[in-house]
Every structure is written in structure tokens, then in C-alpha cells.
Amino acid sequence: MAFAYDDSNIFARILRGEIPNDTVAQNDHALAFRDIQPKAPHHVLVIPKGRYVSFDDFAANATEAEITAFMRLCAQVCTLEGIGLEDGEGFRAITNAGHHGVQEVPHFHLHIMGGAIMGPMIG
Ligand code: 5GP
Numbered sequence: 573m574a575f576a577y578d579d580s581n582i583f584a585r586i587l588r589g590e591i592p593n594d595t596v597a598q599n600d601h602a603l604a605f606r607d608i609q610p611k612a613p614h615h616v617l618v619i620p621k622g623r624y625v626s627f628d629d630f631a632a633n634a635t636e637a638e639i640t641a642f643m644r645l646c647a648q649v650c651t652l653e654g655i656g657l658e659d660g661e662g663f664r665a666i667t668n669a670g671h672h673g674v675q676e677v678p679h680f681h682l683h684i685m686g687g688a689i690m691g692p693m694i695g
Contacts (some may be wrong), residue, residue, distance in 0.1 A: 575629035582617050583679035597648050601641035604649045604684075613687025614653045614663070618646050624680040626669040646682060655686030664690045 578584075586593045586605070593605040596616050607615040620642050626628040634642070646665065654661040663686030668675040669690030 575625045575633070577623040577625050579623070579640055581677055581679050583681060584623070585619075585675050587619070587621055588611045596652060597645060599641050599645055601638045602645040604645055607683070610685075611683075612664075612685035612690065614655055616649050616653065617681045618642065618649060618684060619679060619681045625678050626675065626680050627667045627682075628669060630680045642682075646649060646684060649684050650686075653684075653686060655684075660686065662686060666693075 582591070584607070585591050587603065593603075594675075596604040596606060598603055598604060602618060602620050602623065604616050604618045607617050620630055620638055622630075622634060622638055624634060625664060630639075630642075647656070650660070650663060654660045661695065665682055665684050667673075667682050
């Protein structure tokens with residue numbers, strides 16, 4: 573299966589600076605910004621700056637530098653938001669992929685949500 577990337581998706585447009593975002597942190601390979609419709613008191617999206625459709629595309633095809641930078645930015649978000657287990661009460665990190673995953677934006681992103689006890693995973 574090919575991972576056909578659509579450059580017109582909203583996160584590609586955010587990365588190109590065509591639409592604004594509320595940036596939390598970034599590094600050479602990844603950007604973290606607040607979800608426009610937060611589902612938790614803290615709801616940050618972490619995206620790679622490269623053209624990856626989904627988690628499986630990213631996991632299969634990203635470089636080690638991209639993967640490391642992405643994961644380190646996730647850790648930084650947890651620290652900055654005060655939701656990591658080092659000094660906070662915890663969080664949920666999820667990614668939706670494709671039709672069954674109900675993925676809305678076809679650019680890989682991890683939702684990091686915290687600040688309250690999360691509800692059930694499905695339902
Ligand atoms: P998905 O269902 O693809 O995992 O989630 C996409 C997320 O992107 C949703 O939580 C939605 O609120 C968020 N989103 C959609 N459009 C925008 C936007 O223009 N800016 C920001 N910051 N978030 C967006």
C-alpha cells in the first residue's frame with residue numbers, strides 16, 4: 573500500500589505558514605501546537621514536519637533523526653504542559669489512522685491530552 577500524501581491538508585498548510593497555529597514548541601523535525609477544538613484542558617497535537625500520512629507511514633519511512641526529534645518533542649510537551657509523570661498527573665497520547673481510526677487530517681499527528689481524567693477509549 574502506498575502512503576499518498578495530500579499537500580493541501582490543513583496541517584501541511586500550517587507547516588507552510590498559510591494558516592496560524594498556537595505553537596507550544598518545535599524542533600528541526602516536528603511541531604507541537606494546540607488543538608483548535610480541545611477535548612481536554614491540555615490538548616496538544618504533535619506533528620512531523622515531513623510528509624507522512626499516518627503513524628504507520630511515519631514509523632516505516634521516517635529517518636531516525638525525525639523519529640527521535642518527534643519523540644523528544646512529545647516529552648517536551650508533557651513537561652511544558654505539566655502533565656508528564658515526572659511532575660504531573662498523567663496524560664493520554666493517541667493517534668487516529670485512516671477510515672476505521674476516524675482520522676480527520678491526513679498528516680500524521682499525535683494527540684497529547686491531559687489535565688483531567690480521560691474518558692473511555694471508545695464510546
Ligand atoms: P484526527 O481526527 O485527524 O485525529 O484529529 C484532527 C484534529 O485536528 C482534531 O482534534 C481537530 O480539532 C484538529 N484540527 C483540525 N483543524 C485544525 C486547525 O486548523 N488548527 C488546529 N490547531 N487544529 C485543527
